[in-house]
Amino acid sequence: MGMDLQLAGTHVLVTGASKGIGLAIVGAFRAEGASVIASARRSTPELEATGATFVAADLAGADGPRRLVEAALSIAPRIDVLVNNAGGGELADGILEDPFNGGPDAWAGAFALNLGAAVETTRAALPALVEAGGAVVNISSDSARRPWTTPLPYSAAKAALNAFSRALAERVAASGVRVNVVSPSATRTPMLVGEDGYGAKVATSMGVDLDTFVTSMPKQNGMLTDTLIDPAEIARAVLLLASPAMPSAIGANWAVDAGATKFA
8 A cells, every 4th residue: 555645636836847856856746646837947848748837937037936926826726835946057167166266146146046046936935835734845955065066156055045944944834834855966867967967067177078977976976876866766755745744844854865975
């Protein structure tokens, strides 16, 4: 007998949903019978195939999060779960060698997408989440705990996201809203393994080909496996944290990192 996550019929909003981890999260909620509104700058055929309702949004813009939530609530009557997955961003030239390369714009852009988007989307959705007694799951990164492993603007923004999430969990729990975090390590996404993604740019800066970089990444990251993480694993963790069947999961930060984080 399978576990009933009590997600059938719920209304879920997922950002950064067009590919990779976000796409896996959308598919997982749909498989549980949830109604999903999926947001990204652009849709993809893979996202369309899930049957989710797509809403285009640029969450790094000042009004993007508010407009997204307004659009979601005009489509569905409630928001039971918000998954803030939008993140990543551009890799400024030379920023791996010197965190100040790229100037203020590199830092502002990283914080706008990896922190600000989650803060402002949550701000806009919070009244609906309180009404529903819902849940927020923020997708962070193991680099927040190991900031030397990725460009510093990105890892610093994810560390700030962790702090925001933990503090917000304290403040809104009495209103019936649960806030949690999932922190993946290197995951097999287009951003990491695609020919024009972040991984390709890092490989070029290191003077190696993309296949060599991807193959070596688990060991270089301290992961105790020989493979990148499947996005479906991240999605399963999100389902559990979002589930009403886990009412005591509050303020948690679940590492799905193949043992890359080396402290208790």
